[in-house]
Amino acid sequence: MHPLNMHSTASKERLTSRRLMQESTWFRDRFGKDRQDLFVDLMDFSKKRIAPHLTALHRGEKPYSDMLKVIAEYRGFTVPEDFGGMGMKIVDSVMMREALAYGSPSVAVFFEGHELCQLCIMLGGNEVQMARYLPELAKEDGPIGCYALSDVNCGSDVANMTSMKFSMNGGIFMLDGEKNFITNGPIANLAVVFAVDPTGQRYRNITAFLVPSKIEGERNGFEHGKPMIKTGWVASPTSSVSFSDVKVLAEDVVGEVGQGFALAVTGLNYGRLKVAAGALGLMERALDETVAFVLGRMGVGGPLRERDVVISQIDEVVEAIEATRHALYDAAFYAEGPGGNGTKVPDFSIKATIAKNIADVNVERVAAICSRLHGGAGMDTEMPIAVLSADSRMYAAAEGPRTLLGMQLGKAALREQL
Numbered sequence: 001m002h003p004l005n006m007h008s009t010a011s012k013e014r015l016t017s018r019r020l021m022q023e024s025t026w027f028r029d030r031f032g033k034d035r036q037d038l039f040v041d042l043m044d045f046s047k048k049r050i051a052p053h054l055t056a057l058h059r060g061e062k063p064y065s066d067m068l069k070v071i072a073e074y075r076g077f078t079v080p081e082d083f084g085g086m087g088m089k090i091v092d093s094v095m096m097r098e099a100l101a102y103g104s105p106s107v108a109v110f111f112e113g114h115e116l117c118q119l120c121i122m123l124g125g126n127e128v129q130m131a132r133y134l135p136e137l138a139k140e141d142g143p144i145g146c147y148a149l150s151d152v153n154c155g156s157d158v159a160n161m162t163s164m165k166f167s168m169n170g171g172i173f174m175l176d177g178e179k180n181f182i183t184n185g186p187i188a189n190l191a192v193v194f195a196v197d198p199t200g201q202r203y204r205n206i207t208a209f210l211v212p213s214k215i216e217g218e219r220n221g222f223e224h225g226k227p228m229i230k231t232g233w234v235a236s237p238t239s240s241v242s243f244s245d246v247k248v249l250a251e252d253v254v255g256e257v258g259q260g261f262a263l264a265v266t267g268l269n270y271g272r273l274k275v276a277a278g279a280l281g282l283m284e285r286a287l288d289e290t291v292a293f294v295l296g297r298m299g300v301g302g303p304l305r306e307r308d309v310v311i312s313q314i315d316e317v318v319e320a321i322e323a324t325r326h327a328l329y330d331a332a333f334y335a336e337g338p339g340g341n342g343t344k345v346p347d348f349s350i351k352a353t354i355a356k357n358i359a360d361v362n363v364e365r366v367a368a369i370c371s372r373l374h375g376g377a378g379m380d381t382e383m384p385i386a387v388l389s390a391d392s393r394m395y396a397a398a399e400g401p402r403t404l405l406g407m408q409l410g411k412a413a414l415r416e417q418l
């Protein structure tokens with residue numbers, strides 16, 4: 001262990017971030033007893049089983065596959081109970097992502113691919129597809145899912161994708177092309193792939209397909225790219241995925257032919273909430289690590305904790321966390337619908353975008369402040385804050401870059417549609 005890591009949060013029971021959460025109106029008044037218990041359980045799980053491995057995962061000293069086993073019990077978290085899952089709702093899954101990211105942002109990202117794959121089946125799939133795929137995807141040792149949307153040529157411009165095409169011949173679809181930056185790409189056994197019919201009309205020419213990486217044990221033209229060596233989320237496997245003359249039957253079209261764009265966009269709205277939740281978990285860990293460090297460290301002329309400039313920077317971090325929490329849980333509760341039972345889903349795209357952008361701006365700022373407050377130790381990847389700092393920059397691109405999402409919000413405001 002790094003000598004300056006002696007005050008790390010791993011051994012502490014009372015944590016600043018936990019007190020902040022538990023004093024929030026979301027926790028106290030909106031969660032209810034079951035959710036309060038679930039949140040505390042998830043945080044305890046993450047703190048004990050994941051958090052101690054944050055730096056070793058980043059440094060490649062602990063294999064990511066070990067963590068996949070640790071989190072396997074959550075693979076069916078949002079899958080309905082009728083299909084073998086735990087039947088958790090959107091607020092629960094936001095809590096889950098926040099808690100896991102507290103332990104390791106990379107580990108939480110697993111669900112960015114796996115849950116989005118499940119979600120597409122739940123949102124767009126028919127009963128047969130749900131019965132066939134969801135129970136398998138919910139199993140601890142079942143297939144790993146990925147969500148293959150981003151185009152090689154311009155990931156932001158979903159409506160104009162070109163790198164992944166499909167054609168139809170005698171009731172069989174042929175997929176050809178490549179997708180970029182796919183979470184779980186190197187390890188996925190099942191992909192939801194969005195492909196374009198180049199002869200079709202814009203917005204109606206995209207279709208989602210369910211594509212396993214093997215059929216009856218044989219490879220079928222679905223190839224996993226070389227794992228990307230990233231600057232952050234280092235322990236989460238990402239790669240391109242390619243499809244060469246892959247045959248897909250009509251029964252593996254998700255929803256209707258030509259409805260893939262709407263499905264992709266709806267999936268991204270859920271994804272944005274969960275990306276924001278990951279950023280919140282990261283910030284909470286950064287706060288706890290920094291409070292622990294500052295409390296134990298001497299500065300010029302006295303303890304760091306007595307310096308006004310240090311105190312005001314900790315205050316900035318706390319405020320950023322609280323602002324993010326409010327935007328995030330506001331959006332998540334809104335998305336669950338007035339009944340809170342997930343049956344009536346309002347359009348939560350604006351709220352999800354606001355939450356994601358607030359989280360994205362704050363996570364980079366918080367990580368930079370916390371890293372600075374650690375001095376030289378903030379640059380050493382044996383210290384949690386150095387890993388969190390590297391991970392904090394990953395939220396900028398995930399589920400849509402900040403600038404483009406901000407433009408959507410600005411345009412909506414000017415059209416008086418907010």
Ligand SMILES: Cc1cc2nc3c(=O)[nH]c(=O)nc-3n(C[C@H](O)[C@H](O)[C@H](O)COP(=O)(O)OP(=O)(O)OC[C@H]3O[C@@H](n4cnc5c(N)ncnc54)[C@H](O)[C@@H]3O)c2cc1C
Nearest residue numbers: 147148149150154155156181182183397399400401403404
């Ligand atoms: C670690 C990681 C995991 C990912 N996982 C997945 C996944 O599982 N599935 C998936 O489908 N995708 C995934 N992505 C892809 C991610 O969603 C994209 O990176 C993102 O949508 C942006 O696309 P791009 O990288 O191609 O950027 P580009 O589209 O090339 O954009 C580059 C920059 O230009 C800006 N820009 C573009 N157009 C404009 C404009 N008109 N005006 C102003 N600025 C503009 C963008 O904001 C961005 O900053 C992942 C990415 C990363 C890094």
